[in-house]
Amino acid sequence: MISREDDEDESGSDGDMEDIINVDFEFFNPKEIDFHAVKNLLSQFFASDAILFGLSELADIIVSQSSVGTTIKVNGDDSDPYSVMTVLNMNQHIQAMVQIRDYVFTKSKQNEKLHVKLKELLSAGSSKEVGLIISERFINMPVETAPPMWRMLLEEVKDAVERGLPFNFEYYLLLCPTYHEVAPKTDFDEDTPKPSRKKAKMVDPVTFFFHPEEEMLQQYAEFTQDFKLTTPPTVAESRNTFEDYGIAPARRMMLIHRDKIPEVVQLMTNNSQW
Template sequence: MSSNKRKNLNTMEVDKNNEETSSSDDDDDDDGGSHPDAYKGNEEVQIDFEGRAPVDPDAQGISQLLQRLFLRAHINCNQMAELLIAQNYVGSVICQCEEDDETDDDNMVEDGTIFGITSVLNLTAKKDQPSISQLRSYLLERAGKHATEQVQQQLRELLDQEQRHVGFLINERFINIPAQISVPLLQNLQQEIDDAKAKKMKFDFGTLLLLVKFYRKEAKKGKPSEDSYTNDEEELLSERAKFSFEYSVASECDSGMAGNWLEGDSIMTPYRKLLALDANKLPQLIKDVQSYINGE
């Protein structure tokens, strides 16, 4: 999406009555970010969102969203945010609609809150960039500790080979924003990737890696564990992954409970899961996500 194009997304209704549970989730993942004022108070607030290309003033907001994903990992989120902004032909940020549709994009983004970002970074072509090198090392290190030998080998082979590039799919947003918003954002990203490939840009991916956030209600009294995904659509994507591995981040969260929180009398532990998705199947995955969200 070019910087002068904006995509009006569905109007979202945010119910503050559900915020007590949600805020516990998001606060544990939070690294200095804040919720928008529109979400304060015990009332339902209706907000219009739009997607547009990220621009320079969005850097801090994007970096904060990335920090929620990576927590205390040694990854330069500020530099990664700059990379995402620099590729202004691919990727969208979520922001609140302006009342004046004629407002210039360059003027409307000043001090605006970034509610989410959907984009992709090339882990193969950009491997010499500091933040990408750090991300690659982070993924391999976590795989070495938490993945099976087979998954470790698959990940190493993906990152080592140069012919089929690997993309890192970013699908981050505030927890209050429903999953329906992911469909137009992912559709737009797919179109932008296709356009970039047609121009011989380096977006011809064989595999997309996606790091997702979820919480696990630990098994108790004979009951099995239950997983709750921060972004609902990522539960479906987890089922479609070529391979995956997961790990707890409870020790990395800023919380008096070491990242754990309570739901009733059950402990909820924060996790991350790395998914490897077939890039050629992204259009079908988006259709599947839409059906999944609509309960079809």
């Protein structure tokens, strides 16, 4: 059970007010009944670029590998999940994964070392495999639900490897949803004469993560690369990503070696700020 408290300012005229919402979050293995909800979460995960991928095929894979992956529900096992986390083998020779491989190859071209590494890992004859982390949740889901999902995923992957299933990943790839300023502002001292201000340097846009735990993961990434979405967002998506307020959606690709994952998951678990 996770409680959320919203306290009003003590100086308010109505005095102290407290609003407590108690919600029981239950963790379940993915199952066939989750197909449509998982597909919707995948659409949210890939944002406007979702049209580039076979989401039905990906959703089928997720609900079929029930021994690896977790959903969170609040109204029992037969209700729709509010969150999903799993890992997919990127070395599989299926159409949906070919689409994702081509996508990450294209998006990684700006980072030559990452691009070469991905080409090496995802080639037909590679002896090392890559797991694509799918982690998506409703926007109002608390971040406190993330660490237990990561812990369960690690345990499930370990068990799957022991049973000879194709989850022996050398690396994990994440496509983390981010947002940033659309137009950077100039940085100058207010005392600087106006004629000289045109020489001021441009400030790099600040990148923010939608999922706080993924900001923590980037510290352990061997490679990172920011990239823009290929497909322009719809009007509704633009409103949801606050483009009217000067920020736009993007992604940060992160490649992390498996040896680093347990350490960062422990760091998530011990984070007192959550």
